[in-house]
Amino acid sequence: MGECRLNHSVEDVRAKLAEQTPYLPEALAARLEELLATPLSQETLNELFHLLKKYDLASPEERAEREQKLARLAG
Template sequence: MSECKLDHSQEDVRNKYESQEAFLPEDMKLLFEQFFAKEHTQDLLNEVFHLLKKYDLATEEERDERNHRLYFVLKNV
């Protein structure tokens, strides 16, 4: 994943999540709802946005890596 200098709002992250939701593991969806119920740092919002970006086009190996990082973030906020 390439680094992006844009800051993404919580709404940007939610929109990206909604566009990728069908491709994400089912048990991750509740974690996202809990995530969106809270405020987060800009760095965290940017990280989650980029983990979701083009998730549907990622290889299985890349998805596994992204899932691992997403679970880590979502379970620790």
């Protein structure tokens, strides 16, 4: 994923999560919702946004890699 210089808000990340929830494993989507209810650094928000961006279009291998990264962020 390329570097993005935009800072994404919690609202941006919530909207992206809502858009991608139908494609995410249910338990992971729930953990990410919980994560977004906590204070997060701008770096974490940006990373979450980019991992979720176009998740539905990613190959199975790319999805698995993103899911691992998302799970790490969600704790």
